[in-house]
Amino acid sequence: MKDYLFDGPINDSTIVSILNYGNEDLHAGAYSLFIGRVRADDAGGKSVTAIEYSAYPEMVASQAEDIILSVKNLYPDVRDIIFLHSTGVVKAGEISLVIKVSAGHRAEAMKACSATLEKIKEQLPVWKKEFFNDQSSSWRHS
Amino acid sequence: MARILFFGITREITGAAELDYHASDLQELKEALEKDFDRLSVTCYRFAVNGAIRNDNTKLQDSDTVALLPPFAGG
Numbered sequence: 001m002k003d004y005l006f007d008g009p010i011n012d013s014t015i016v017s018i019l020n021y022g023n024e025d026l027h028a029g030a031y032s033l034f035i036g037r038v039r040a041d042d043a044g045g046k047s048v049t050a051i052e053y054s055a056y057p058e059m060v061a062s063q064a065e066d067i068i069l070s071v072k073n074l075y076p077d078v079r080d081i082i083f084l085h086s087t088g089v090v091k092a093g094e095i096s097l098v099i100k101v102s103a104g105h106r107a108e109a110m111k112a113c114s115a116t117l118e119k120i121k122e123q124l125p126v127w128k129k130e131f132f133n134d135q136s137s138s139w140r141h142s
Numbered sequence: 143m144a145r146i147l148f149f150g151i152t153r154e155i156t157g158a159a160e161l162d163y164h165a166s167d168l169q170e171l172k173e174a175l176e177k178d179f180d181r182l183s184v185t186c187y188r189f190a191v192n193g194a195i196r197n198d199n200t201k202l203q204d205s206d207t208v209a210l211l212p213p214f215a216g217g
Contacts, residue, residue: 036217053216056149056209059193085216097217117217125190125209126216127150139151141186141213 004064004124005055006084009094014084018100021082028079028102032113036097038090046132050091051140056125060085067119071101074115077108081116085126144171144202150212155181169199171208187212 006014019033041048068081079102086096099116103109120126131137143162153159156179165171168189176183189196190209202208 054149054153055216056147056190056211059190059209062193121217122214124216125149125211125214127212128215129150139154139212140215 004060004083004085005057005087008086008088009090009096010084010086010098011095015095015098018082018084018098021100022080022102025079025102027104029104030102030106030109032101032103032106032109034097034099034113034117035095036117037095038092040092041130043130043132046134046136048092048130049133050089050131051096052089052129052131053085053087053096054127054129055085055087059125063123063125067116067123071112071115071119075103075108075112077104078112079103081112083116083120085120085124087126089131143204144206144208146171146175147207147209149209150215151185152182152187152210152212155179155185164204165202167199167201168196168208171202175210182210185212 038051072078081101083099090096099113101109101113128140129137130140143164146163147160148156163171163174165174187210190211191200192207
């Protein structure tokens with residue numbers, strides 16, 4: 001699976017596909033799955049209704065490969081890492097990020113999943129603009 | 143002319159997804175961009191040249207693609 005970006009909210013069938021991907025690897029004893037949703041954050045009396053994600057697709061591919069390689073180097077028990085990040089508008093409550101790590105054992109799978117998430121936040125060229133229930137919007141950093 | 147790509151808030155400031163600029167290095171490009179779009183001078187961004195982040199004053203060729211990258215906010 002070489003796609004790292006997904007247009008719009010990530011749907012149930014895509015999550016199932018991610019979950020089943022790599023099932024033939026019988027040495028993977030654990031999967032760790034992270035599902036990130038858009039949160040209806042409150043900010044000064046208003047709340048987030050949606051986030052619009054944008055990305056630099058050509059750079060996402062190279063950065064994603066670097067992220068995966070560096071996490072695999074940190075956690076050698078990891079068998080595979082896949083993730084999908086939304087672009088476009090994702091409403092509050094909808095899913096914008098899915099990460100699946102397979103590893104020989106659960107501890108490495110869970111640590112590597114968390115490390116992948118942190119590296120995505122730091123290194124993946126993705127930006128988000130929050131939209132609020134008063135029709136205002138603002139760019140969010142972090 | 144190098145191809146300049148804008149992302150996130152820098153796209154909103156310039157009103158363009160991409161523009162062409164002639165500049166011999168990143169510092170010259172930064173000065174030209176901030177002269178044309180003064181809000182860029184108070185905006186946090188980094189440069190990537192041909193997909194690689196550059197923190198130095200990289201020399202530019204006309205065939206280069208330069209991207210303005212505000213702080214990443216994925217996840």
